[in-house]
Amino acid sequence: MPHDAPASENALIREETRRRWSLALPALTVITLLSIVPLAVMVAYSFMQAGQYAGVEPGFSLDGWQAVFFERDFFDDSLIPATAHLTILGRSIALALATTALTFVFGIPTAWFIATRPPSSRGFWMFLITVPFWTNLLVRTIAIQEVIRADGTLNRVLLATGIIDEPLQMMFTNGAVLVGMAYVYLPLMVLPVYAAIEKFDFRLSEAAYDLYASRLYCLRRVVLPLMWPGIVAGSILVFIPALGAYVTPRLMGGGRAMMWGNLIDLQFGQGRNWPLGAALSITLTLVVLGALIWYARRTAKKDHANG
Amino acid sequence: MLDIRSLSKKFGSGAGAFHALKSIDITIEEGEFFTLLGPSGCGKTTLLRMIAGFEQPSGGQLVLDGKDIATIPPNHRPVNTVFQSYALFPHMTVAQNVAFGLEARGTNPAEVAPRVDEILEIVQMAHLRDRKSSQMSGGQQQRVALARALAPRPRILLLDEPLSALDLKLRKQMQFELKRLQGELGLTFIFVTHDQDEALTMSDRIAVMEGGTLQQVASPRSLYDHPANRFVAEFIGEANFLPGTIVDGKLFLAGSPPVPLLREKKSRGAVAVMIRPEQVVVGATSEKAITLDGRVESLVFSGTDTHVSLRLQNGTTLSLRSPNTSHAGTALADGQALQVSLPIDALHVLPEETADAA
Ligand SMILES: Nc1ncnc2c1ncn2[C@@H]1O[C@H](COP(=O)(O)OP(=O)(O)OP(=O)(O)O)[C@@H](O)[C@H]1O
Ligand SMILES: [Mg+2]
Numbered sequence: 001m002p003h004d005a006p007a008s009e010n011a012l013i014r015e016e017t018r019r020r021w022s023l024a025l026p027a028l029t030v031i032t033l034l035s036i037v038p039l040a041v042m043v044a045y046s047f048m049q050a051g052q053y054a055g056v057e058p059g060f061s062l063d064g065w066q067a068v069f070f071e072r073d074f075f076d077d078s079l080i081p082a083t084a085h086l087t088i089l090g091r092s093i094a095l096a097l098a099t100t101a102l103t104f105v106f107g108i109p110t111a112w113f114i115a116t117r118p119p120s121s122r123g124f125w126m127f128l129i130t131v132p133f134w135t136n137l138l139v140r141t142i143a144i145q146e147v148i149r150a151d152g153t154l155n156r157v158l159l160a161t162g163i164i165d166e167p168l169q170m171m172f173t174n175g176a177v178l179v180g181m182a183y184v185y186l187p188l189m190v191l192p193v194y195a196a197i198e199k200f201d202f203r204l205s206e207a208a209y210d211l212y213a214s215r216l217y218c219l220r221r222v223v224l225p226l227m228w229p230g231i232v233a234g235s236i237l238v239f240i241p242a243l244g245a246y247v248t249p250r251l252m253g254g255g256r257a258m259m260w261g262n263l264i265d266l267q268f269g270q271g272r273n274w275p276l277g278a279a280l281s282i283t284l285t286l287v288v289l290g291a292l293i294w295y296a297r298r299t300a301k302k303d304h305a306n307g
Numbered sequence: 308m309l310d311i312r313s314l315s316k317k318f319g320s321g322a323g324a325f326h327a328l329k330s331i332d333i334t335i336e337e338g339e340f341f342t343l344l345g346p347s348g349c350g351k352t353t354l355l356r357m358i359a360g361f362e363q364p365s366g367g368q369l370v371l372d373g374k375d376i377a378t379i380p381p382n383h384r385p386v387n388t389v390f391q392s393y394a395l396f397p398h399m400t401v402a403q404n405v406a407f408g409l410e411a412r413g414t415n416p417a418e419v420a421p422r423v424d425e426i427l428e429i430v431q432m433a434h435l436r437d438r439k440s441s442q443m444s445g446g447q448q449q450r451v452a453l454a455r456a457l458a459p460r461p462r463i464l465l466l467d468e469p470l471s472a473l474d475l476k477l478r479k480q481m482q483f484e485l486k487r488l489q490g491e492l493g494l495t496f497i498f499v500t501h502d503q504d505e506a507l508t509m510s511d512r513i514a515v516m517e518g519g520t521l522q523q524v525a526s527p528r529s530l531y532d533h534p535a536n537r538f539v540a541e542f543i544g545e546a547n548f549l550p551g552t553i554v555d556g557k558l559f560l561a562g563s564p565p566v567p568l569l570r571e572k573k574s575r576g577a578v579a580v581m582i583r584p585e586q587v588v589v590g591a592t593s594e595k596a597i598t599l600d601g602r603v604e605s606l607v608f609s610g611t612d613t614h615v616s617l618r619l620q621n622g623t624t625l626s627l628r629s630p631n632t633s634h635a636g637t638a639l640a641d642g643q644a645l646q647v648s649l650p651i652d653a654l655h656v657l658p659e660e661t662a663d664a665a
Contacts, residue, residue: 207394209381210359211408212459221407225398 046278064275107189115197172254196230314367345516586653587627
């Protein structure tokens with residue numbers, strides 16, 4: 001702002017600044033109430049003592065955090081690293097990655113299909129994609145179960161057509177968990193990718209063909225780089241909630257393989273160890289945050305290298 | 308040499324089909340600056356896109372160097388396009404854009420960089436080679452688009468109204484540079500425009516199109532001097548049309564005695580006689596001419612000359628130019644009676660039916 005700006009202009013700028021803040025206020029309030037406050041509560045709980053029958057008791061304690069990383073040896077009560085937690089975290093990350101990959105494989109063609117329909121019918125297709133959002137997660141997961149159960153729809157069709165002789169055991173396998181997860185999170189991949197494809201200027205791919213590019217070359221050098229932000233957004237939107245998912249792994253996997261989400265669930269439920277549950281939640285948040293910061297740094301560096 | 312033979316294009320089918328091009332025949336010579344000129348919607352872009360390979364012909368052939376290329380996909384045709392919207396890749400730098408065609412074609416990487424440098428030098432964009440293509444002015448984008456299309460050394464360069472987005476001054480400059488570049492490279496240019504001045508100043512030959520049909524293919528000079536029909540006469544420059552009749556090689560115009568014509572010997576019945584405004588002479592002339600009387604209806608000063616609109620005795624209006632040579636006595640006044648001469652050599656006889664159609 002120039003120093004010699006007239007007073008009235010300064011006042012105008014102040015007025016404008018105030019107006020903008022007041023416009024942003026409702027959003028800021030909602031963000032504060034819905035995300036910062038619960039997060040603060042979780043942080044506070046993680047440093048408190050566990051109540052006897054669930055809940056927390058006032059008083060500072062590091063027990064919760066200690067239990068994230070160490071457990072008491074069964075025999076001599078010494079502290080040993082909690083390798084089980086590491087295994088569970090690894091499993092959750094693997095599942096979230098696999099879910100992201102699967103939604104990517106199915107989401108990109110779906111988004112492409114919708115974005116290349118005539119504009120008048122795109123709304124209809126988008127509507128179909130978002131319909132599952134209107135249904136409770138539990139109901140959706142049970143619907144998938146109904147399809148792949150031993151006496152479910154898929155097995156009955158396969159049996160009736162004679163492709164198989166006895167029902168396939170699909171429930172309670174890793175595959176079942178993955179299918180359930182991909183089904184639940186697919187729309188989160190399709191929406192941002194669709195937005196990116198819809199914005200894509202197809203005259204650019206025409207220019208690429210004109211310049212001797214094959215379809216594949218054009219996809220690699222022109223289409224994908226320009227759709228990349230949408231793909232990244234979709235992947236983040238799928239990966240983060242998938243990392244903390246616990247309903248779908250529990251129902252589809254039969255609770256055989258515990259996920260990080262189930263671990264947290266356990267501490268707040270049967271475990272009655274709220275500080276540990278809170279500390280586990282914060283740990284997950286930190287892992288996600290770390291991954292995002294790493295990604296942001298990496299792309300910033302790459303952009304810089306490109307000039 | 309590109310031979311366009313009875314090329315036609317129909318969009319859609321059945322009752323809703325639209326004939327965008329109707330049996331076009333053109334032969335474009337090696338190293339020629341060839342222009343497609345016509346009003347909006349006449350099919351210029353459609354023809355260009357068929358040469359590039361983005362549209363399939365509904366009929367006819369497209370023969371390049373003796374080979375029918377009509378079914379060859381765009382990425383295998385030795386033809387590159389400068390798009391009207393430039394269509395530069397926004398995520399790439401200027402140099403990356405220019406290298407694209409070479410790389411896509413699998414050119415030896417060692418040869419790509421020198422070629423990119425060379426071509427950027429030619430279009431005077433070397434200093435911006437690392438700039439992102441989205442961060443440039445229209446004129447700069449234009450040069451990059453040109454460089455990108457030239458880099459892979461196409462046999463023919465197609466340009467679809469490449470200058471239409473530029474302001475007048477830049478446009479004049481780019482017209483000049485394009486023409487110079489084309490001459491230096493000796494490359495065949497097929498240039499689309501709906502601006503007749505642009506077409507006249509730049510082209511070796513011009514194809515005038517209208518409603519999907521070819522009206523005339525000729526050099527700028529002969530299009531102007533010998534338009535084939537009323538549409539071409541009106542589209543290129545300004546024209547006066549006078550109704551007349553030709554009987555036994557004599558032209559009968561209302562308000563003047565019959566005059567024998569040099570080029571017309573037969574009887575042709577009703578015709579339209581065309582004359583350019585600047586060829587109408589004020590007063591008498593020593594040439595063989597038709598003299599007509601009229602009254603000045605309006606005068607518009609335009610610097611070097613004054614545009615005069617004359618109402619003839621038979622009711623038609625005639626446009627002419629009166630040079631402003633600053634003889635105080637020759638100044639014209641509104642409503643003044645004026646005699647003009649139409650030199651016989653400057654008259655062009657066009658068939659009357661095209662006059663009716665127009
Ligand atoms: N894909 C298409 N489907 C149907 N009609 C089309 C299609 N492309 C062009 N047309 C029609 O063909 C005609 C010629 O179009 P074209 O784009 O070739 O015109 P143009 O001479 O380039 O005009 P302009 O100067 O406005 O660019 C137009 O009437 C247009 O509506
Ligand atoms: Mg066009």
